[in-house]
Amino acid sequence: MKWWDRIIGWLPWFAGAFIIAGIVHICAILSMPRLAPLDSYTRMETMTLAGRIVPLPPLTPGKEFAPFEDPAMVASVCRYDLDRGPLRVRGNFAADNLVLLSFHSRYGDVFYSMTDRSATRGVLDILLVTPAQLTAIEAYDSEDELPSELRLTTPQTTGFVILRSLAAQPGGRDAARARLQSITCAVDQSTPG
Amino acid sequence: MENFLKTLVTAALGIGLGLFSTWLAVERGYGFGAVTAGPWMAWPKSGSNEADPYAKAVVARSAEIPLGLAEGLMFIARQDDTGAFLDPKCDYRISGPLPPARTWTLTLMTPRGALIENRLGRYGVTASEIVRERRDAIDIVVSRYASPGAWLPLGEAVPFVLTLRLYDTIVRASATAIDARSMPSIKRGTCE
Numbered sequence: 425m426k427w428w429d430r431i432i433g434w435l436p437w438f439a440g441a442f443i444i445a446g447i448v449h450i451c452a453i454l455s456m457p458r459l460a461p462l463d464s465y466t467r468m469e470t471m472t473l474a475g476r477i478v479p480l481p482p483l484t485p486g487k488e489f490a491p492f493e494d495p496a497m498v499a500s501v502c503r504y505d506l507d508r509g510p511l512r513v514r515g516n517f518a519a520d521n522l523v524l525l526s527f528h529s530r531y532g533d534v535f536y537s538m539t540d541r542s543a544t545r546g547v548l549d550i551l552l553v554t555p556a557q558l559t560a561i562e563a564y565d566s567e568d569e570l571p572s573e574l575r576l577t578t579p580q581t582t583g584f585v586i587l588r589s590l591a592a593q594p595g596g597r598d599a600a601r602a603r604l605q606s607i608t609c610a611v612d613q614s615t616p617g
Numbered sequence: 618m619e620n621f622l623k624t625l626v627t628a629a630l631g632i633g634l635g636l637f638s639t640w641l642a643v644e645r646g647y648g649f650g651a652v653t654a655g656p657w658m659a660w661p662k663s664g665s666n667e668a669d670p671y672a673k674a675v676v677a678r679s680a681e682i683p684l685g686l687a688e689g690l691m692f693i694a695r696q697d698d699t700g701a702f703l704d705p706k707c708d709y710r711i712s713g714p715l716p717p718a719r720t721w722t723l724t725l726m727t728p729r730g731a732l733i734e735n736r737l738g739r740y741g742v743t744a745s746e747i748v749r750e751r752r753d754a755i756d757i758v759v760s761r762y763a764s765p766g767a768w769l770p771l772g773e774a775v776p777f778v779l780t781l782r783l784y785d786t787i788v789r790a791s792a793t794a795i796d797a798r799s800m801p802s803i804k805r806g807t808c809e
Contacts, residue, residue, distance in 0.1 A: 441630040448635025456674035464680045490682045491730030495740040496722045526685035537685020592745040
């Protein structure tokens with residue numbers, strides 16, 4: 425057997441190896457959000473309790489709560505578990521100071537985000553619900569008026585809300601922190617279902 | 618027997634290649650959907666429901682909390698205008714216009730997104746900290762030595778990247794490229 429015959433004999437096996445590689449690659453990428461041992465939710469889980477707002481530690485080298493976080497921001501997190509009931513995020517934005525909110529699901533989807541400017545007349549009132557809870561709430565809605573709150577359904581029942589407030593000057597961190605402290609986040613007891 | 622061995626080798630090679638290519642893919646960026654503007658790159662889709670599987674895998678592994686689309690957009694520069702990687706032994710000047718945004722911050726970070734230790738504890742600049750010649754342009758020096766004007770200390774000589782965050786910006790996330798002339802340039806100064 426000449427050497428190229430040997431190589432040609434191996435060719436189908438190499439092709440098979442590439443097909444297996446492709447399948448392994450696709451499976452590994454798709455399962456990464458569910459298998460990653462230390463994703464942001466897991467980190468938040470070790471630092472916080474569900475259903476309340478918790479300030480995140482200031483960023484210092486080597487002690488960042490997450491990579492690529494802006495050191496000019498003061499951040500808080502509210503982890504949620506909708507099995508305990510819908511979550512209400514409420515607050516007021518007084519002056520024109522930058523406050524950001526983003527809603528992350530358990531496996532990394534950013535399903536909603538906003539700034540203080542997108543709150544209606546400076547009032548923040550968001551209710552996080554599962555599709556089943558939304559149906560139950562809507563059954564009690566008055567037919568004449570629109571609900572005052574913004575209702576968001578979540579992709580998964582657990583996740584977290586990150587609140588960030590800009591300290592435009594180094595001396596403004598306390599004020600930025602205070603702006604976040606005026607926002608509340610709690611399991612909503614008043615809603616049916 | 619020979620076929621059995623060949624099957625084993627094929628399977629091992631396939632799994633090995635598959636895992637290696639996965640590792641390469643999540644180590645080298647955030648998948649598809651990058652928006653580029655000169656040396657700057659951003660991945661707006663990481664902050665939305667439309668993140669592709671690669672972006673999701675990277676974010677899950679790094680535990681990063683990406684900015685939502687409505688919050689803003691983070692640009693990363695690993696290279697200067699000429700395409701050379703940023704070198705901690707050199708000074709850099711970041712100057713030029715900025716796309717419209719409510720406010721912005723410019724921060725030095727390690728390539729993995731950690732802050733870099735420096736004596737002043739100054740990790741970045743915000744729009745309101747610097748006096749700008751024009752409202753929509755910046756001129757910032759990155760150096761290990763104090764410099765007049767807006768200065769960002771380089772701190773320890775470790776590899777670094779520049780991150781520019783535009784908050785509440787109208788930069789279109791659907792675009793795949795932003796005109797490089799609308800973003801600040803990164804020019805290398807003197808090196809040691």
